[in-house]
Amino acid sequence: MQIYKVGGAVRDRLLGKPVTDIDWVVVGATTEEMLAKGYRPVGADFPVFLHPKSGEEYALARTERKSGRGYGGFTFHASPEVTLEEDLIRRDLTINAMAEDDQQNLTDPYHGQRDLEERILRHVSPAFAEDPLRVLRVARFAARYAELGFKVAPETLELMRQLSESGELEALTAERSWKEISRALMEDQPQVFIQVLRDCGALKVLMPEVDALFGVPQPEAHHPEIDSGIHTLSVLEQSALHKQPLTVRWACLLHDLGKGLTPQEEWPRHIAHEHKGLKLIKAVNERFKAPKDCQELALLVGQYHTHGHRALELKASTLLELLQSFDVYRRPQRFEEFIVACEMDARGRKGLEQRRYPQADYLRGAANVARGVAVQPLLEKGFKGPELGEALKRERLKALKAYKESAAS
Known part of the structure; x- marks a missing residue:
């Protein structure tokens, strides 16, 4: 032995x-x-x-x-x-x-030691092509070791391409796929994982909704990088640079899926892409059976990320609706993750990676103001049941109006 x-x-x-x-x-x-x-x-x-x-x-x-x-x-x-x-x-x-x-x-x-020295990810034998999970694994290793200069060998990428075209990827279970995807997203350069999947045709099979973003332009004034797919990779990169949790990284990957549905004649504008993208985000969530917290945040970020960017312009009533949508009173952490996802989205633009994002502190302040409205005085006034809820909403709206005025002055 x-x-x-x-x-x-x-x-x-x-x-x-x-x-x-x-x-x-x-x-x-x-x-x-x-x-x-x-x-x-x-x-x-x-x-x-x-x-x-x-x-x-x-x-x-x-x-x-x-x-x-x-x-x-x-x-x-x-x-x-x-x-x-x-x-x-x-x-x-x-x-x-x-x-x-x-x-x-x-x-x-x-000759693994030689490939380590030459920074190459190379398959051991032709039997590599028998296991579809290896497409995801190699892309994950590419993300893990990208900082060391590792690249996928051309012949290995070709085998991955053959696997992607063979129909074998569809045989992967949601659980196995999610295990690889979630681990890859938590690597230091998760955008490399998505890029390698795209390079070998696997992204089109596994996440056609994400693959569809590449080649779709956005207004250059807001997005100097122009391409929606490149923007998504940049947002994911920022989420890793800022050590965000899996929930935020997943939301960053899926936040703009609606732009892939915009008719070409409407490019580069993407009217109502937030709402249009929800069914796509839901489909990807369900395909990989993502954990509930990842699913919820991805949908909320998809629907409301432009609200986050326009936070300073929102009416107090819209701001209150946003806070209510996130249930900031019982789920404060979820709203915080939404805020940082919006910030990663703003930073994931060419040349604007270091730009300040004052919306973040403004939204945190608004949440604190809304949470700070006390219930006890309303109970002492005799409010109860649905009337108490309406009274509480009125007081929160009043507090947010005052907050908005003080922030503007």
Whole structure:
């Protein structure tokens, strides 16, 4: 029995990056031997065991063969005869197909170390094209390592393009797709993930609503970058630069989908794109079964982001309606995330990345004013039920009018 550290732990050590998760492969062992040493079995599809002390996962070396569609369409074979090289060749990228023994001796049959040095994301074997999930994974790695100068090898991009055209991507489950998408959006350069998906034709399959934004112009006076797709990538980039949470990044990706529906004869204006985009945002939300908080914020940002940009011009009554829509009294964090999504949208414009966004503090102040209206005095006046709600609304409107006047003076 020989035990090797494999995959990301080897890759990241060689890159000088922190190693978080460690994958172990056991060569030359049987299930019975693992059980005899106290390992606990956890794998349903293939033999994976938990270490009796550390709890880390140890997998028996295995080979795999395509047997159906999608990510799960494989049959696995694990036995003591499977070599380390045979186990490594089934992996996605050469930089993930290296192994180390306990003395840090490197096994690198597919030249992963060379590709690390040359900053190339290259597939290990033609079997890469059998697993559609790898399209998303490679795009995610491109986003993760973009700052180090990594690029997808042309021949690997071609395989990704073939996979995108094959219909295999449609076989991915919503859960598996969302896991990759959400992880990719939380990388330092999530816009690279979207760009790589577009480069290989996968974006058109997975998110045609986002893909449709590219080539759609916007008024140059407000959007010097002009192209709606480029703008979306820039907004996503800003959300990462400002360390925003997943909810905000998801909303930034989907906020302008309505512009993809504007007839060409109306370009570059996009009248009512906020409302038109809601059905598209809803469709993307449902396709990937995004978490509820991501879904809600994406819809709200899509509908109201131009309200955010025009916050200083809004009537007090419109401002109150906006606050009510977000339920700022019970869900203050959601409104804060809306504000920063609007700010990322404003910053995601060529040459305007550093421009101040006074609307943010103005909206925060308005929310504080509305929340500050006390209920107790109204109860003491005898208001209750629907009348109490109307009275509270009147008092909040009065307070917002005063706030608006003081802000203008």
